[in-house]
Amino acid sequence: MPELPDLVYIEKKLRPGVVDQEIREVAVWEPIVLRMGVPGSFSDVLRGMRIRDLHRHGPFLVFALPPLEIIVHFMLAGFFRLEERRSVKRQTGNRLNRDHCFSLLLGSGRSLHYFDSRRMGKIYVIEAGATAEIPGYDTQGTDPLSQRFTLQSFKEKVRGRRHQVRVFLMDQSLMSAIGNAYADEILFDACIHPKTRCDQLEKQQVERLYHSIVSVLRRAVQIVEEADRGIDVKMRDHLKVRNRRGSTCLVCGTTIRRTGVLGYDSFFCPRCQPELRSRLVSWDKLS
Ligand SMILES: [Zn+2]
Secondary structure, eight states, X not given: OOOHHHHHHHHHHHHHHHTTEEEEEEEESOGGGEEESSSSOHHHHHTTOEEOEEEEETTEEEEEETTEEXXXXXXXXXXXXXXXXXXXXXXXXSOXXXXXXXXXXXXXXXXXXXXXXXXXXXXXXXXXXXXXXXXXXXXXXXXXXXXXXXXXXXXXXXXXXXXXXXXXXXXXXXXXXXXXXXXXXXXXXXXXXXXXXXXXXXXXXXXXXXXXXXXXXXXXXXXXXXXXXXXXXXXXXXXXXXXXTTSBOTTTOOBOXXXXXXXXXXXXXXXTSOOHHHHHHHHHHHO
């Protein structure tokens, strides 16, 4: 699943290739990913439309084609590829592989291909603004990269919450588009065990967590952009704990562990991110 830094990069890279482009031709192989909120078929509705803008709303990419919008939610395995100029036949007529779901041939002669091995991604075509039917769209929380995500607003989100902190971080209605990978990285950066309850966090930990959210995500945006590996690549090799179970912690050398938090795998360093309970025990022993 693309996470926030991936999505920022995808939007930035796609924008010059799709904005102000007319959709000349449409080819569909897997209509299961399409959700039509307007009458007509995907192909008939989009053919001849012009993409006027592209922006991100949390995990959604929004293509504006007034009076319509195409809203893309990649879910687990969806991704785009913008193909270089080739013959029209080659671009729209041929299915490139079994994960290839649809293609839009643009006025420039380039094609925007969508692939999804799981067919779980959703591509909505709606009247602009008619987002009420799109699950999770209107209820997205604050974007952690936006100006609105302040320390004060974060403290208000944390206050009185009894959830485990990792569950809290991934609650899309509070903060938008933090997924499994960056939830782990943020907690590692903040030295907080993933199972710590929000109402057990000390004041300094809440502040540290806020700064880790902002700094980990902003750093990742920069790393993904500088690596520039293409919009169909999920870049993960800069991560310090995610999927590194059994490797040594880059900070202290302890072996990275995995634990389950509400059904999701979470990776952490038991030394850098001590469990609250064990810390209390060790304080008892000291006294
Ligand atoms: Zn460590």
